[in-house]
Amino acid sequence: MKQFLSRSSSLTTLQRRFAHLNILRNSSFATLTDKDITQFESLLGPNGILTGDAVEPHNSDWTKKYHGHSKLVLKPKTTEEVSAILRICDDKRLAIVPQGGNTGLVGGSQPVFDEIVLNFSRMNQIIDFDESYGIITCEAGCILQDLHTYLNAKGYLMPLDLGAKGSCQIGGNLATNAGGIHFIKYNSLHANCVGLEAVVPGGRVLDNITTLRKDNTGYDLKHLFIGAEGTLGAITKCAILCPPLPKFRHLCLVSCRSFEQVLKILRSAKHELSDILQAVEFMDGNAMETTLSQLNFKNPFESRLYPFYALVEVASNREGTETPDRLYELLGSADDLIIEGVVAQDETQLSHIWQIREEIASAYIKRGYTLKYDLSLAPEHFYKIVDDTRDVISRSPTFTANEKHSIAVTGYGHIGDGNVHLNVCIPGYDDHDLQDRLSGLVDGYVFEYVRKARGSVSAEHGVGLQKAQYLNYSKSENMIHYMKEIKRVFDPHGIMNPYKVLPDAK
Template identity: 50%
Template sequence: MSIMFRKLGILIKSIEKNNIREKVRCASTLPQLSSEKYNIKRKQFSNVESTDVNYFKRILGEERVLTEETDVMPYNIDWIKNCRGQSSVVLKPKSTEEVSNILKYCNERRLAVCPQGGNTGLVGGSVPVFDEIIINFTLMNKVISLDEISGALICESGCILENLDNYVRDRNLIMPLDLGAKGTCQIGGNASTNAGGLRLLRYGNLHGSILGIEAVKADGTVIDCLKALKKDNTGYHLKHLFIGSEGTLGVITKVAVHCPALPKAVTLGFFGVENFENILQLYRSAKTSLGEILSAFEMADFEAINTTVKNLKLP
């Protein structure tokens, strides 16, 4: 019996050492805390307490409130691993009502929050700086309706852009927005940052294609501007205040987007030019010849192409 306990003690010590090594290894690869990196001071918000966590678990359930350090860490770090927050709680609502209850409670308790979509941003705006509560919209991913005649799509803010594009393509439509991060980014984040993307030349920034939004203000008030009419001249266009506001005025929970018709053909051309002046001449010529059917015009310089070929092993 004593031999068995001794072996068990050795096993536990071995596991503890491995855990310590793993923590040290992870710590060495983690980005510096944003608050230290940019010398930012925390404002006078309250600290998250166990009573707050218990409240969130009551309205969301245990499984949609993440508090374990290993579970929370991925939500604290941005996509390029340049910024790191110190949040200890991630909330995953499934409805506008739940978002409203969360924000109302946090507002009354003076708890800071950080809304988060697909966390594909490159400037650290999708992760907290201090111990803000992260509200992640991954589970709000339902398509509510699609009018195939007008092209009006209404969906929740957590829908992934590529999934929406695949959904409307099956109905001979396309999303007006295309991004390199389309497999991960969410339409709510796209709207909150007024994304441009690869099809900007043809369809413009996203604000030109958004027909309406639903948003929740900091005090929990739901703003319903979820109209699906392309021509709407009535009243104030409050939706434009929220588009591009990055969550500072309210959290977008639903979006109505105008989806254009799926093109019957796509033509792609590669041109080799000697200098930037020739690029501008080529662009001017393309606009003159193609007009509004020109979707994208992109430049890659010699060094960028060589670097891509070398690092991605492309022929």
């Protein structure tokens, strides 16, 4: 028999690592053996499993914050293989974590201890496109960008668009109910997913793949898997409703003196441009400055920097609906809301401006260790939480003057949907003591603020490991009770993505 596992790994070390989160490895889970690995290899073939060093990229996340200790990645090609895997894992009590593109930002797609990684990258086939209704049916491992490219060639687009589209998979998007930049126009994946196939522990396949727009035959179970973050089962296929590709797009980037002016721009964009409004995004001066400097991007305003920025995009099939100049005028130049604005004159300029917005997250990760909060808040709290967090850090005796100076606090996000991304960043990744002191102060402050303001601790990234202990800040006791009951129905032994979302679900 091939020797796959190193015998040196100690679970007590792993348990210590997560002690501060009060997470202990669930002792009812089995430990993977060479015999198990041989069984999976004979099921999936040699290209269907990864062991040894090849597992390592699947153990860590994009933010460099979460590191698991899996010894095995499984890469099925068919729903039948996923079903066999989940039957074996359930029988043997082997815990498993589904992983798509691994771009999630809440520590949801990495193992915490030694869970097996279930990777979907080989399930990447487009199955069908219904041109009459604009519905694409595909496997869960399709990369979002590939779906856009396929649909654009047919005159359609995916209703979901986000900065990680080159790596994230539609299965991961559904599992997180990802929002993205066009949510204001096309709404959530709950609205656009018309069919879904999922496999649950024990191996049952829930085949709800359909392209019917209407189907009122009892409970609509697919919605339970959208946003479940892989805690109920594995999504294997989906059917998504896609809008026609607009022929004309215009994008305007404006700068403002105050956040109140940004809110006025949002209001005029909603009023004046309602049916053609495709995106309203926001970033503060720190986000713009950090992105330009870390990624060496050209400043659309030459060397001038401003406190706040808004991006407004319109799209339409009727030429001349809004010319770029008219767009700028409608947004409030006449009311003196805008200090300076630029309107993209062609596709290159349009992509450049979008790139600045979409690469903000990458710029901070390049700068250093970043605490990331993805919050839903009412307009009056949207930027106040950024100012208040900055203030709390500057008044805290926990940090030296030099440390305070090095901490960047920024706000950006999908202002059209009330979704702010608050990031707190220190340079580099080596100062673990500062990282701990920072998260010790800021986590509690931010989530408590959100609870009091009746916001959501997760607008679009999900709960994962990061926010599992704060779920009750945004969900009532009764709701959490029924979430646990639902989890028990599909996953009685708790093997699906344990420790995430509902850490104490049995």
